[in-house]
Amino acid sequence: MKLKKDDTVLITSGKDRGRKGKVLEAFPKESRILVEGMNLRKKHQKPRKTGEKGQIIEMSVPVHISDVKLICPKCGKATRIKYKITEGKKYRICKKCGQEI
Numbered sequence: 842m843k844l845k846k847d848d849t850v851l852i853t854s855g856k857d858r859g860r861k862g863k864v865l866e867a868f869p870k871e872s873r874i875l876v877e878g879m880n881l882r883k884k885h886q887k888p889r890k891t892g893e894k895g896q897i898i899e900m901s902v903p904v905h906i907s908d909v910k911l912i913c914p915k916c917g918k919a920t921r922i923k924y925k926i927t928e929g930k931k932y933r934i935c936k937k938c939g940q941e942i
């Protein structure tokens with residue numbers, strides 16, 4: 842799982858293709874991430890109190906990481922990541938500009 846919370850990603854497939862958003866949550870087990878404002882699904886919400894109307898709300902559902910690309914905060918390009926391990930620490934390196942991200 843190369844993506845994590847607070848990364849900015851570019852959506853590369855589906856109806857949000859070409860849009861950018863921030864990762865709100867990562868789900869490594871499912872290889873999915875929740876991206877702010879992306880992949881919205883309508884959901885019917887039942888009234889919680891009597892007298893309240895049920896409503897349709899839009900919620901983001903997680904997207905598969907194969908449908909996004911990371912935007913490098915250093916060079917601003919959609920990029921892939923490689924890892925560098927130095928003294929037991931793992932760093933993410935942008936393949937486009939070679940900087941640590």
Ligand SMILES: [Zn+2]
Nearest residue numbers: 913916935938
């Ligand atoms: Zn870069």
